[in-house]
Amino acid sequence: MKIETNGIQVNCELSGKEKAPVVALSHSLACSMMMWRPQLDLLERHFQVLRFDTRGHGGSDAPAGSYTLEQLVDDAIGILDALDFDRVYWVGLSMGGMIGQGLALDHPDRIERLVLADTAAIIPDEAQPIWQERLDAVQSEGMQAVAQSTLERWFTPNYLKQNPSEIDQIRHQILATPVAGYVGCSEAIRRLNYLNRLSAIQKPTLIMVGADDYSTPVAASEAMHAQIKGSKLVVIPDAAHLSNIEQAQFFTDHLIAFLKL
Numbered sequence: 001m002k003i004e005t006n007g008i009q010v011n012c013e014l015s016g017k018e019k020a021p022v023v024a025l026s027h028s029l030a031c032s033m034m035m036w037r038p039q040l041d042l043l044e045r046h047f048q049v050l051r052f053d054t055r056g057h058g059g060s061d062a063p064a065g066s067y068t069l070e071q072l073v074d075d076a077i078g079i080l081d082a083l084d085f086d087r088v089y090w091v092g093l094s095m096g097g098m099i100g101q102g103l104a105l106d107h108p109d110r111i112e113r114l115v116l117a118d119t120a121a122i123i124p125d126e127a128q129p130i131w132q133e134r135l136d137a138v139q140s141e142g143m144q145a146v147a148q149s150t151l152e153r154w155f156t157p158n159y160l161k162q163n164p165s166e167i168d169q170i171r172h173q174i175l176a177t178p179v180a181g182y183v184g185c186s187e188a189i190r191r192l193n194y195l196n197r198l199s200a201i202q203k204p205t206l207i208m209v210g211a212d213d214y215s216t217p218v219a220a221s222e223a224m225h226a227q228i229k230g231s232k233l234v235v236i237p238d239a240a241h242l243s244n245i246e247q248a249q250f251f252t253d254h255l256i257a258f259l260k261l
Contacts (some may be wrong), residue, residue: 002059003052006071006080011098012052012057012079016044021112021219023047023259024088025078027094028118029185030143030177030241031170032058034095038248042256050088052079054095056181058173064180066187075101080110089259093117093244094216096183100240101194102142104201113259114205116211117251118241121195121227131190147174153215154241166245198227205231208251210239232258 002009013033016023022084033051041243052060053060055067055075079090089112097119104111114133123131138144151160151167151174156196160167205228209221218235225233234254239247 002078003082005082006075008055008061010052010075010079014050014139016047017043020047022050022088023087024090026092026099028094029093030174031181034173038245039048039252042135042252050207054182057177060183062178065069065184065223067100067184069102069188072188078104080148087112089113091115095118095189098192105197109222111203114203117208118210118216118243120216121198121224128190135183135186138182140180143175143177154255155246156212156240159246165226195223198224201228207231208234208236210236210243212240214242
């Protein structure tokens, strides 16, 4: 279904157990709601599951220009309002975890529990040239320019070699991402700076990160864990950035256990 919010049409899907608590799943940059398929069956047994394509991705509108994290947070609030969901369990990976931090900080009444997976709370100054290189490449050559390097950051070498069909599905999502959406969301991400505010988060929080995640490394999760009182940190062995795919069972087991506490 399409929901109009914050000046755009957002592609959403609601499934699972009616009248159960709502789990909202928020995907990474250059992916779509399809990223969450490994978790879907088990989540649907216990919860209503809300998936959506972030602004600039999948079936959602991709307006030109730079986006902000505040704008992405406002999009999420608009979706919850349209569906009349007062509170949700927010599960965000990478960009989705950045949106989750913004929600928990600026709209804490809308979050019941918070899962931050393979994400960060600040983008350091030394990373800015890397972001600019990617943006320049995509704007001149399209998403093909970053597809292979993105896959190599997102998965361990062994997974890349042993799971060609799964990798092809993710490659398709990367290539299908509109350039305007990639650029807009990248501009939001590169300005991420929530770290010094995280101590204000009082919601139960689970932080998960792949042990081999070089995009948002374990140190970034440890920094968030140190700021969010009572948070739980789980390091996922043999996984890089898309740990929900590479170690789907491990990820899902810890996710379900936390959400059902």
